[in-house]
Amino acid sequence: xxxxxxxxxxxxxxxxxxxxxxxxxxxxxxxxxxxxxxxxxxxxxxxxxxxxxxxxxxxxxxxxxxxxxxxxxxxxxxxxxxxxxxxxxxxxxxxxxxxxxxxxxxxxxxxxxxxxxxxxxxxxxxxxxxxxxxxxxxxxxxxxxxxxxxxxxxxxxxxxxxxxxxxxxxxxxxxxxxxxxxxxxxxxxxxxxxxxxxxxxxxxxxxxxxxxxxxxxxxxxxxxxxxxxxx
Numbered sequence: 001x002x003x004x005x006x007x008x009x010x011x012x013x014x015x016x017x018x019x020x021x022x023x024x025x026x027x028x029x030x031x032x033x034x035x036x037x038x039x040x041x042x043x044x045x046x047x048x049x050x051x052x053x054x055x056x057x058x059x060x061x062x063x064x065x066x067x068x069x070x071x072x073x074x075x076x077x078x079x080x081x082x083x084x085x086x087x088x089x090x091x092x093x094x095x096x097x098x099x100x101x102x103x104x105x106x107x108x109x110x111x112x113x114x115x116x117x118x119x120x121x122x123x124x125x126x127x128x129x130x131x132x133x134x135x136x137x138x139x140x141x142x143x144x145x146x147x148x149x150x151x152x153x154x155x156x157x158x159x160x161x162x163x164x165x166x167x168x169x170x171x172x173x174x175x176x177x178x179x180x181x182x183x184x185x186x187x188x189x190x191x192x193x194x195x196x197x198x199x200x201x202x203x204x205x206x207x208x209x210x211x212x213x214x215x216x217x218x219x220x221x222x223x224x225x226x227x228x229x230x231x
Contacts, residue, residue: 019084023110024091025103029126032161033091037171041164082115089122089170092139094158095130104143111148120153124170128158 024030035041038056090107093099107123110116125139134142136156145154157170 018086020087020089021081021085022089022091023106024124025093025096025099025106028091028093028096028103029124029159029161030091033089033124033126033159033167036161036164036167079113082113085116085119087120087122088116089124091124091126092143093127094125094133094139095127097132097134100134100139100142107143108147111152117149118151121148121155122170123154123156124161124167125156125158126161128166129160129163 022030022034088110090110092103096103107121111121123139123143123145125134125136127133136158139156140146145156148154155170157166159166159170161167
């Protein structure tokens with residue numbers, strides 16, 4: 001996979017830097033999710049009073065993730081972090097049915113802010129391993145995702161942050177506005193599908209069918225995908 005990584009990265013000579021905000025009520029699992037993304041492993045955390053900021057790199061993508069504390073006294077300060085945000089990650093405790101309405105209110109209040117109105121939203125439906133956890137369909141309804149602006153792209157990803165499950169898959173779903181053009185999505189999809197590169201002579205057909213956004217983006221170089229391996 002290393003050689004595939006290098007080939008893909010060479011298509012993006014300029015490192016893109018993006019700013020992602022991670023919000024959610026207290027005890028939702030934001031900090032755990034952040035460090036799983038950063039380190040690839042679960043670390044011991046304590047409640048976030050202010051914020052944690054970490055830089056996560058995917059070769060030519062440099063993502064600065066801000067994990068902002070979710071306690072009620074801290075939430076009024078969220079707006080100070082909105083400027084220049086490319087995407088929002090909203091972490092939900094799927095097992096906390098008592099506070100789902102509160103989580104919904106905070107999500108919509110934030111999504112309606114002028115600085116964030118058109119920003120893509122990734123909802124991490126965390127703690128899916130707990131017996132009372134709400135499903136993705138149930139969360140979609142209870143969070144009123146279909147009431148968001150038509151210009152807002154969103155995705156709900158079931159996760160178990162303490163077991164490192166679903167976090168990276170969730171970040172694949174972030175559809176960034178141009179000029180980023182879903183760059184994270186494309187790189188992850190290419191890496192995930194790298195097992196197909198060079199293992200059959202139908203790579204071009206595979207990619208044009210399964211990764212249509214890649215071929216649809218005007219900024220992406222239209223390079224042929226070579227067939228170098230036997231059938």
